[in-house]
Amino acid sequence: MAYLLYFEDFAVGKKQETPNTGYAIIRCDDGVIVARLTSFPVCERALMYRRGDTVSFMPLQPDEIVGTLSLFSQMIEKAKSGVGYQVPPGSVTIPS
Template sequence: MKETEELPKKGYAVIRCHDGVIVARLHTFPECERALMYRRGDEVSFMPLQPDEIVGTPTLFTLMLERAGYRVSQNSVTLPS
């Protein structure tokens, strides 16, 4: 059986469930309803989300548009510069 890492005495730990590895250690945790967590190596940051903000992949938004009756083709959207 693989030995898991020791939990910190204070603060928080984000643990990957399938193998028990601690992927992030935090001194504090965001005080908000929802937040995105970004991790690069040992560095962790949070970005609070507003109640009206939606998080998703381009595929999710494409599927939402298609289900609403829009036809979405590759390179069909031009973003203002």
């Protein structure tokens, strides 16, 4: 389930007063509120995406991994090198 929320325009570039209720996501670099939320996802971990004036939260399952393409490329290279991520003896392998 994704939560869709209104996104405040952060292009103003000035500090804003925090709301008395709800939640605010503040950009630490300059203290600007980039999103104001009336509720927050009830989950341990969630990804936040922004597209235009919409913010969405996607809850993550405990077994889900978040990373960039370069992270996954590095993991594959490390696996190929034989230095890390080795298959233990006796493990079932499927030929490619």
